[in-house]
Structure formats: C-alpha cells, structure tokens
Amino acid sequence: MANRSAHATIKGYFYQFDKTILEILEATSLVAKVVIEGIEDIDINDGHAVSLIQCKYYEGTEYVHSVIKDAVIHMLRHFKAANCPASQTFRYCIYGHYKEGQDKLPTSLDLIFLKKHFLSYTEKSVRHEVHNELGVSDAELILFLNLLKIDLLAPEYNEQQRLVHASLKRCLPHSEVADTEAFYYPRAINAIQTLAIQADVSKRTITKGDFISLVDQKEIVFSRWLLERFGKEHYAKSIKRKYFTFHGINIPKISRVFIIDISMDFKLSEAMTLLREIGERFSHKERSRTPDEDRFCPYVLLHGIEAIDMAKLKNEMYRQGVLFQDGYPFLGADFYQDQLAILPSKRFLIKIKFIPSVDHLVTCFNGIHGSSIEFFDFFKTVPIKSKFRPAGAAYNEIQIPYTYFINEIFRS
Numbered sequence: 001m002a003n004r005s006a007h008a009t010i011k012g013y014f015y016q017f018d019k020t021i022l023e024i025l026e027a028t029s030l031v032a033k034v035v036i037e038g039i040e041d042i043d044i045n046d047g048h049a050v051s052l053i054q055c056k057y058y059e060g061t062e063y064v065h066s067v068i069k070d071a072v073i074h075m076l077r078h079f080k081a082a083n084c085p086a087s088q089t090f091r092y093c094i095y096g097h098y099k100e101g102q103d104k105l106p107t108s109l110d111l112i113f114l115k116k117h118f119l120s121y122t123e124k125s126v127r128h129e130v131h132n133e134l135g136v137s138d139a140e141l142i143l144f145l146n147l148l149k150i151d152l153l154a155p156e157y158n159e160q161q162r163l164v165h166a167s168l169k170r171c172l173p174h175s176e177v178a179d180t181e182a183f184y185y186p187r188a189i190n191a192i193q194t195l196a197i198q199a200d201v202s203k204r205t206i207t208k209g210d211f212i213s214l215v216d217q218k219e220i221v222f223s224r225w226l227l228e229r230f231g232k233e234h235y236a237k238s239i240k241r242k243y244f245t246f247h248g249i250n251i252p253k254i255s256r257v258f259i260i261d262i263s264m265d266f267k268l269s270e271a272m273t274l275l276r277e278i279g280e281r282f283s284h285k286e287r288s289r290t291p292d293e294d295r296f297c298p299y300v301l302l303h304g305i306e307a308i309d310m311a312k313l314k315n316e317m318y319r320q321g322v323l324f325q326d327g328y329p330f331l332g333a334d335f336y337q338d339q340l341a342i343l344p345s346k347r348f349l350i351k352i353k354f355i356p357s358v359d360h361l362v363t364c365f366n367g368i369h370g371s372s373i374e375f376f377d378f379f380k381t382v383p384i385k386s387k388f389r390p391a392g393a394a395y396n397e398i399q400i401p402y403t404y405f406i407n408e409i410f411r412s
Contacts, residue, residue: 015057025167030209056096063101072118084140182238222399236412263304279351301355326354365390
C-alpha cells in the first residue's frame with residue numbers, strides 16, 4: 001500500500017465509487033438501502049440479506065494474500081462481534097482487480113489455508129493467530145467461510161465504467177448515450193462522493209429509488225473534485241450540450257444576456273477573444289437582404305471589472321472595428337437604457353451590448369421588447385443575487401473555474 005502512487009490511490013477511490021453505483025443500480029428493489037463507508041466500503045441491504053463489500057483496485061500490482069489479509073480479519077472480527085450466528089444474513093465480499101497473480105488463490109478455501117494466509121501474522125517478532133485470539137472455533141470458521149466471497153477477477157477500470165453506463169441506461173431507459181456521459185454519470189459520481197464525506201452514517205445511506213431520483217436530472221454538477229475526475233474538456237462539452245447546442249442552421253432569435261465574472265482575471269487579449277466569440281456566435285447571420293427585425297446581438301455584463309480595464313477593452317474593440325453599444329451616448333453622459341434597445345442595422349452592425357452593472361439588469365430588461373430573454377450567469381464562486389435578477393426571465397447559473405474557460409466551452 002505504501003508504494004502506491006497518489007494517482008493510483010485516487011483511481012482506486014474512483015473505482016470504488018463506480019462499484020458503489022453498480023451495486024445500487026443492480027439492487028433488486030427500489031427500497032434496497034446502501035451505506036457508503038459503513039462497516040465496509042459498501043454495505044447493501046436488499047431486504048433479505050446484507051452484503052458487506054470491500055473494494056480493491058491494484059491494476060499495476062501482482063496479487064499477494066497480504067493485500068487482502070486485513071480485510072478478511074476485519075470481517076471475521078465483525079462476525080465474531082455478532083457471536084458467529086449460524087443464521088446470519090450478512091455476506092462478506094472482497095472485490096478486487098489485480099495485474100496478475102490471481103491463480104495464487106484456490107477456487108475453494110479450507111480452514112488450513114484461511115488460518116495460514118489470512119488469519120496469522122507476525123508483528124514485532126510476536127506471532128499472532130487472530131482466530132485463536134478472538135476465540136473462534138473451527139466450526140465457526142466454517143460458517144464464516146460460507147459467508148465469505150473473494151472475487152479477484154473484477155473488471156478493470158474502463159470496463160467497469162462501461163458496466164456503470166450500461167446500468168444507468170437500463171435504469172433510465174429514456175436517456176441517450178451522450179446524456180449519460182454528460183449528465184447522469186457525473187451526477188451519480190457526485191452523489192456518491194457527497195454521501196461518502198458525511199460524518200453521520202445515516203446521511204451516508206440511500207435507497208436505490210432515491211439515488212435514481214438524484215441522478216435522473218439533466219443538470220450539470222460542478223466541483224473541483226469532478227474536474228479532477230472527468231477533466232475540463234468533459235465539463236466544457238457538458239455545458240455546451242445543455243445550453244449552447246442548437247438544431248438547424250440559424251441560431252434562435254432571443255435576447256441572451258451573458259453575465260461574466262471577470263473579477264481579478266482581466267487580460268485584454270483574452271477578453272477581446274472572448275467577446276468576439278460571443279458577438280459572432282450569438283448574433284444573427286447577416287445576409288444581403290436581412291430584415292431589420294431579424295437582427296439581434298447578445299448583451300454582456302462584465303461583473304467585477306475595473307473602470308480603467310473596461311475603458312481599455314472598449315478602446316480595443318473600437319480599434320478592431322467591433323461595434324458595440326453601452327448606453328452612454330456621449331462622454332460624461334448618464335446611462336440611457338433605451339440606447340440598448342436599439343437593434344443592429346446594416347449600417348451599424350452592433351455585435352455586443354454592454355450592461356454596466358448588476359444594478360442595471362432589471363431596468364435594461366424592461367427595455368427589451370419583441371423577444372424572450374435568457375440569462376447565462378458564468379460565476380466563479382457565487383452567482384448574482386436573486387434581487388438583481390429580472391422576474392420571469394430564464395436564468396442559468398453556470399459555475400466556471402476561471403473566466404476564460406468560457407472560450408473552451410464554445411470551442412468544445
């Protein structure tokens with residue numbers, strides 16, 4: 001164990017979480033209960049029996065008996081604590097994947113093998129025989145063996161993940177493969193991880209039915225942990241699939257408002273690239289005879305930007321010929337919301353309309369007519385407070401690790 005790399009250890013946790021998802025989804029009843037990190041890694045009660053599962057993943061390691069010895073001893077201690085009942089419904093399972101060496105374990109265990117390889121060890125020159133120290137008789141050890149299953153041929157990491165996806169598909173028959181990858185599987189992993197960190201065992205317990213209800217939502221979950229698990233590219237694609245995938249050639253005409261948390265993250269060239277991308281992607285496609293009423297462009301609120309940086313950005317946009325409207329008709333003017341209601345025209349092809357601050361969101365929204373409105377709040381820590389949000393508008397909260405991750409979303 002001490003020689004395992006940090007990467008291998010993390011991969012082992014993910015493997016265990018996948019196995020937990022499998023056990024939940026393959027349970028025979030919707031009321032079957034699973035405890036994450038209970039007596040063992042996974043405790044599952046289907047109403048008839050309780051299975052206590054210890055999960056191991058050593059893809060780069062040869063199997064040796066010592067790797068699972070502690071798990072066997074722990075299970076025997078649990079069996080003894082229950083007074084070794086002949087009628088016990090608990091089932092003990094050690095589930096593991098190893099590089100090689102599985103043939104060292106016989107297909108059927110006897111008492112001699114159990115005692116020699118799993119229940120005996122030497123510590124500080126003292127020989128220990130756990131079964132004798134616990135006072136477990138041979139007859140009771142036979143009962144324990146009948147309850148113990150050791151599976152050293154568990155599937156490798158990617159194969160088990162495919163099994164999880166297939167099980168999700170069976171439990172959510174309406175789902176598409178892309179939806180499973182983008183939404184359901186990450187939600188399943190996030191649900192298990194959230195349960196696993198709870199201190200109270202009752203809060204680490206969930207039924208199959210409740211678990212499916214948690215997973216069966218096309219909502220994107222964000223955490224640094226999930227970014228580590230799935231990678232930024234996967235997260236970017238999930239966001240694009242949910243919010244920015246359109247069917248057909250033309251993008252639907254609605255008023256899209258992009259609220260972008262740029263605080264402590266202003267870089268002129270990257271900000272220009274981002275705004276150009278938003279302006280081009282979410283404006284109408286200009287043709288020789290485009291009617292005025294078919295023209296539109298997005299609104300942008302750069303939340304947390306300093307006034308001097310905003311001035312630099314507008315100056316660069318003007319220099320590069322990117323037309324914008326900001327509600328200030330002349331130097332030193334007050335903000336006029338009706339300026340933002342002006343549609344792009346063939347002569348003045350506006351690509352961006354700037355909203356100066358969250359305080360202006362409601363008034364600007366009141367000045368938008370002729371189309372529905374949808375907000376995309378790209379936030380790094382906390383989304384915009386509800387008091388600043390126009391009532392009745394579609395509002396999407398999208399957490400991002402850094403401001404210019406938005407470019408990665410659009411390009412994914």
